[in-house]
Amino acid sequence: MPSIRTRTTAARRAPAGRKAAISRDDIITAALKLVGPHRSVSTLSLREVAREAGIAPNSFYRHFHDIDELAIALIDLAGRSLRQIIGAARQRATTERSVVRSSVETFMEQLGADEKLLHILLREGTVGSDAFKQAVERELQFFENELCADLIRLAEANGTGLYEPALTAKAITRLVFAIGATAMDLPRERHAEITEQLAVMVRMIVVGTQTMAQNRAIRP
Structure with a gap:
């Protein structure tokens, strides 16, 4: 017959399927498994995430x-991870044209990535709570600031003008995310076409800001 101590120890053990200890990252990973193209962070329930995390x-x-604090942590993680991925693509590019192409292609590739990080930013910016939308807005501003710095760097290196760098970066960022939100619900076979169109649209913004800078420079 088991001793009292043995029975007490067994009673304290986690139920089958549950982990005795878990980290913050484990919970975030569990939540990421639940979100996707048609599932917003805002629809997650605490019990659902706990069950997935074990x-x-x-x-x-x-x-x-x-659960709201977890959702904002997911948005922050998504923003940081995507900035690193897209920023690395921009840094590898050597010309303005290749920066546009590599950035757009990398962005569109993330729509199909297993982590679904981009889906979080695209969904919560439109359907989430005010707190979620504010968190997404912060991430977009981080994207804009980093892109602005890269645009200035390229303009100086290539000797091209740049009219209102911050506004140019904002125009590009908002366009890309708006198109991404539409592409997210479209079949994957449409993504190549959208990538081409998006690259051209971004290029139009860049050429436009260069032309405006040149016109300002020659204006008496």
């Missing part, structure tokens, strides 16, 4: 105050 619902609160 923990008791109460264990969730050791890492997040509520």
